[in-house]
Amino acid sequence: MSIVDKLIEKTIKTKNPTVVGLDPDISKIPACYKENSDNTNPVVAVTDVIYKFNCDIIDTVAELVPAVKPQMAFYEKYGSYGVAAFEKTVVYAKSKGLVVIEDAKRNDIGNTAKAYADGHLGFVETLEGSYTSAFDVDFLTVTPFLGSESLNPFVDVCKQNNKGIFVLVKTSNTSSGEIQDVITKDGITISQSIAKYVAEQSEVVVGKYGYSSIGAVVGATYPEEAVALRRIMPKGYFLVPGYGVQGGGVEDIVPCFNPDGLGAIINSSRGILYTHMSDKERNVCTKEEYLSSAKIAVIEMQKDIYSTLKKNFPKMCY
């Protein structure tokens, strides 16, 4: 099955086009996870806590959402031990049937871009000339600043290994327009010109629901731009950050979807991981209380988004 079809089928089954961002922040992880650490290496101790916290969150959400999105920066900041915790998190999430979207915004030129693509989505060469996989995530976010030559190796690896990418097209942050909104000589924005590249590439890997594993990051904070981008990339799947804590409201995500209720997956990280409890509550709660509260946050997000989509797209497919 195409990886985008797996994402879609799990979306339909859970009636929930959302992804839980796994952005570990040790200052916000509840105190109950930090007790009884017996490791003398402080970096190993913190990455152990991160992994255990992730496993509990994954267990809590595995039947409720189609996918998780670990953000590499929050693992890599702890060096190789953090990256090992990332790897274990990916393995655990996949073992629970979740689609794994790695948010790492990687890219470089030529053979270096290929090294990133091979490491995250493909296979890497060993001493004997045989190959093994490294991160083996399902989807990876990719930065387009270096142009199409830098994106092509990722597209190639996706085709070869049934993987997917989300190319940054319009990001959710306040300064995204400085580069992304500049008008090219064709009279369209840079975001739109990248969207045209994505649309071309997405034509060649379309799954049975009519969508492609070559998709785009489109922020919930710019709904008017999303309308234009949806039109340019009818088959590209959208990964949509910016909902919730970053300011995007539930009506803002509607333009990211097609009338079938598909075509986009909405991310929430802090809203599910942390902000459903206050700092004070996180210091005194039990794990059970915390996970129960996180589960309620996931269910409420599902209800908000599903009811809004149903209102806008009464004929959606789930």
Add this chain to the structure above:
Amino acid sequence: MSIVDKLIEKTIKTKNPTVVGLDPDISKIPACYKENSDNTNPVVAVTDVIYKFNCDIIDTVAELVPAVKPQMAFYEKYGSYGVAAFEKTVVYAKSKGLVVIEDAKRNDIGNTAKAYADGHLGFVETLEGSYTSAFDVDFLTVTPFLGSESLNPFVDVCKQNNKGIFVLVKTSNTSSGEIQDVITKDGITISQSIAKYVAEQSEVVVGKYGYSSIGAVVGATYPEEAVALRRIMPKGYFLVPGYGVQGGGVEDIVPCFNPDGLGAIINSSRGILYTHMSDKERNVCTKEEYLSSAKIAVIEMQKDIYSTLKKNFPKMCY
């Protein structure tokens, strides 16, 4: 001492404004490094070879160049074991007095950008609320696609910890112009508008030679663009890829420098690591033969660049 001053003083001492890129490629590392591997984990075996090869290259070049530039993609492709080899390489290079420029082209939004900045250039929080460093490199390459809000956390960490960044301004690859050459409403290219940001930031961290630790990546393959960028960023140090294998000639790098012979550091990766010997020779040589050949490649590159600079800038400071 400011980190850019350390880079400059080592450049003057070696009369060599170049940096050796450490881009391990197991298919090109000489066969003599791959013998007698007794590790049964194929990924550990390959990353062990990479680390040993790096150490020998570092020993060979330590007195000849001011800096090395490990390209993270070629380590990260082997997951956490590869990242561990990267970390050990950084420690070894610093122990030999080399400045370490990490080429990772990282970035993201807001608190995620801060996580990258903290992990690569700063300090990260542990369980007890104390802080430790992770990668602790001297300089990091950073991508500007998400705008100034995404770059500011890196600038802040540089100021706090005496570190440096090279912001991608004009990259050396063939498709770099697709985004970077687009003209903004101010009538300048996107590269030039990023250069203006770099110039503003570089004003605030200037070392005793008049240069800043906030610099730019400017490819050797676009010498005309380099002229304009040098003018916009008089104090920003340039990291210059694209010399040699990628097609940039020795005259092409001249516009990246100021008349003092400073302001830029030229990268060569494959030319030093591999292409000084043929595939066939790499399969049969001894380590001593290989390193001796690599040393000659470093010395020849130094001669070419130094004599060209001296010809163009007779009053340069070294």
